[in-house]
Amino acid sequence: MRNMNSTDTSSRGEQTRHALIDAALKVFGQAGFDAASTRSISKAANVNQALIGYHFGGKRGLYLAVFGHILSQITEHMAPVIVTVSDRVEGFSEDVEMRRQEALEVLIVAFNGLIEMFGRADSAAWVRLIVREQQDPTDAFEILYEGMMGRMMNMMTMLVSLASDLPEDSEACRVRTHMLVGQVLLFHIARGTTSRHLSWSGLSPDNINTLKEQFRLSVEAQFAPGAAFQ
Amino acid sequence: MRNMNSTDTSSRGEQTRHALIDAALKVFGQAGFDAASTRSISKAANVNQALIGYHFGGKRGLYLAVFGHILSQITEHMAPVIVTVSDRVEGFSEDVEMRRQEALEVLIVAFNGLIEMFGRADSAAWVRLIVREQQDPTDAFEILYEGMMGRMMNMMTMLVSLASDLPEDSEACRVRTHMLVGQVLLFHIARGTTSRHLSWSGLSPDNINTLKEQFRLSVEAQFAPGAAFQ
DNA sequence: CATTATTAATCAAACGATTAACTTAGTCAA
DNA sequence: TTGACTAAGTTAATCGTTTGATTAATAATG
Numbered sequence: 001m002r003n004m005n006s007t008d009t010s011s012r013g014e015q016t017r018h019a020l021i022d023a024a025l026k027v028f029g030q031a032g033f034d035a036a037s038t039r040s041i042s043k044a045a046n047v048n049q050a051l052i053g054y055h056f057g058g059k060r061g062l063y064l065a066v067f068g069h070i071l072s073q074i075t076e077h078m079a080p081v082i083v084t085v086s087d088r089v090e091g092f093s094e095d096v097e098m099r100r101q102e103a104l105e106v107l108i109v110a111f112n113g114l115i116e117m118f119g120r121a122d123s124a125a126w127v128r129l130i131v132r133e134q135q136d137p138t139d140a141f142e143i144l145y146e147g148m149m150g151r152m153m154n155m156m157t158m159l160v161s162l163a164s165d166l167p168e169d170s171e172a173c174r175v176r177t178h179m180l181v182g183q184v185l186l187f188h189i190a191r192g193t194t195s196r197h198l199s200w201s202g203l204s205p206d207n208i209n210t211l212k213e214q215f216r217l218s219v220e221a222q223f224a225p226g227a228a229f230q
Numbered sequence: 231m232r233n234m235n236s237t238d239t240s241s242r243g244e245q246t247r248h249a250l251i252d253a254a255l256k257v258f259g260q261a262g263f264d265a266a267s268t269r270s271i272s273k274a275a276n277v278n279q280a281l282i283g284y285h286f287g288g289k290r291g292l293y294l295a296v297f298g299h300i301l302s303q304i305t306e307h308m309a310p311v312i313v314t315v316s317d318r319v320e321g322f323s324e325d326v327e328m329r330r331q332e333a334l335e336v337l338i339v340a341f342n343g344l345i346e347m348f349g350r351a352d353s354a355a356w357v358r359l360i361v362r363e364q365q366d367p368t369d370a371f372e373i374l375y376e377g378m379m380g381r382m383m384n385m386m387t388m389l390v391s392l393a394s395d396l397p398e399d400s401e402a403c404r405v406r407t408h409m410l411v412g413q414v415l416l417f418h419i420a421r422g423t424t425s426r427h428l429s430w431s432g433l434s435p436d437n438i439n440t441l442k443e444q445f446r447l448s449v450e451a452q453f454a455p456g457a458a459f460q
Numbered sequence: 461c462a463t464t465a466t467t468a469a470t471c472a473a474a475c476g477a478t479t480a481a482c483t484t485a486g487t488c489a490a
Numbered sequence: 491t492t493g494a495c496t497a498a499g500t501t502a503a504t505c506g507t508t509t510g511a512t513t514a515a516t517a518a519t520g
Binding site for chain 2 (some may be wrong): 027031032033034035118128131132133134135136137141143149150153157159171172173175176177178179180181182183184185186187189190191192193194196197210211214215218221222223226
Binding site (some may be wrong): 012016047048049050051054055168194 | 464465466467490
């Protein structure tokens with residue numbers, strides 16, 4: 001019964017699928033998987049409820065399709081960042097101290113890409129979905145991690161290793177990388193506390209700039225030549 | 231037949247309420263508010279389903295009661311930490327440099343308290359609930375923030391201010407404080423990524439110690455006398 | 461004219477809430 | 491000590507809704 005036509009990208013069915021994924025992204029993000037009803041999603045997409053079953057096999061199938069969409073969004077945004085990082089890493093100096101400084105710069109570039117991606121207005125919906133999946137990951141999270149997030153974490157870890165004296169595969173290096181990610185992501189994850197403690201409503205471009213600036217100061221201090229990094 | 235005290239805290243009803251809150255904490259934490267059914271909660275509590283309505287007015291009332299319970303747990307754990315901090319702050323030196331060093335030490339003590347609290351085995355259930363509430367806070371989150379979390383954030387901000395040159399009410403100071411919290415909390419919030427990137431399953435006492443150690447190194451570098459703070 | 465897509469209607473299951481009957485426990489007059 | 495009386499607590503059953511899924515009939519497409 002169900003059929004995924006991949007040649008007609010703007011066929012009738014394709015439009016419906018797109019409308020459903022778009023609406024589902026918002027409704028799932030707002031309410032979570034269980035609280036979101038297929039009826040509210042189909043209504044938001046201006047589409048008959050039975051079409052969810054027809055095109056995606058069911059509610060769960062639509063949910064997974066949403067994560068496929070998120071993955072493509074993230075990939076699209078981070079691809080140029082990854083290319084930039086790869087290019088610059090190849091040209092790193094032989095000198096240890098110079099290379100540390102270069103790696104530090106690239107590390108900040110990479111994290112700025114992360115901050116900007118999560119700062120985009122339309123990312124708010126899928127940040128919620130990702131956070132929910134983090135709690136007890138399912139197949140949906142697997143799509144993201146295998147597709148992109150794992151790669152990004154490894155890239156960040158490599159840069160941290162180059163910018164410090166920590167071996168790339170050491171636990172300390174991975175923990176410190178994780179902490180850097182935490183410094184950035186909590187502003188998006190813990191909106192409840194963020195909005196109250198900082199009196200920020202949402203994350204304006206100004207707020208994003210403040211974030212990038214303070215993160216840079218923090219990282220430069222942590223990776224300063226004299227810093228006790230072991 | 232007059233053994234039972236009339237002002238007792240372990241009357242029949244009180245036992246039922248406790249059993250329900252205990253079970254609800256687990257089920258709500260596991261599945262979230264919507265996916266958790268009153269039937270599954272009452273079954274886990276070995277109690278009739280109608281008693282949720284009788285004792286708490288309904289599902290939502292039980293949910294709020296669970297957050298009241300969480301608040302008391304957090305308060306219980308953090309109270310001694312807050313006392314310690316308050317005491318030591320009062321005895322801080324007049325000398326600026328010495329005070330910075332003292333504040334840094336106390337800051338680490340305070341954060342270690344935070345790390346230990348979230349590291350407790352039984353905290354996993356309510357960490358999930360808090361994270362869920364962070365996304366779009368309701369009355370339930372208000373209970374936590376007004377009751378404890380706001381106070382703690384302000385305390386941390388004060389310590390950051392004393393350990394740096396940042397004014398306590400400056401945006402930079404609050405942002406940096408928030409980043410420190412993020413360094414610690416992401417390990418509990420983003421379990422999906424944590425477990426994959428670090429090959430940690432759950433958070434063992436060893437992992438907690440690693441966390442404290444690496445956090446201390448990070449903070450000492452960030453607050454080193456030479457660090458460019460602001 | 462056959463494939464693809466859409467529609468309204470309907471299904472059984474699960475949901476939160478509520479009811480009325482029933483049990484337990486503490487109070488107090490006799 | 492007893493036993494009727496009352497309030498608090500508990501129980502099984504049922505209420506009306508909403509849920510995700512599925513059906514058969516219809517429409518659009520190329």
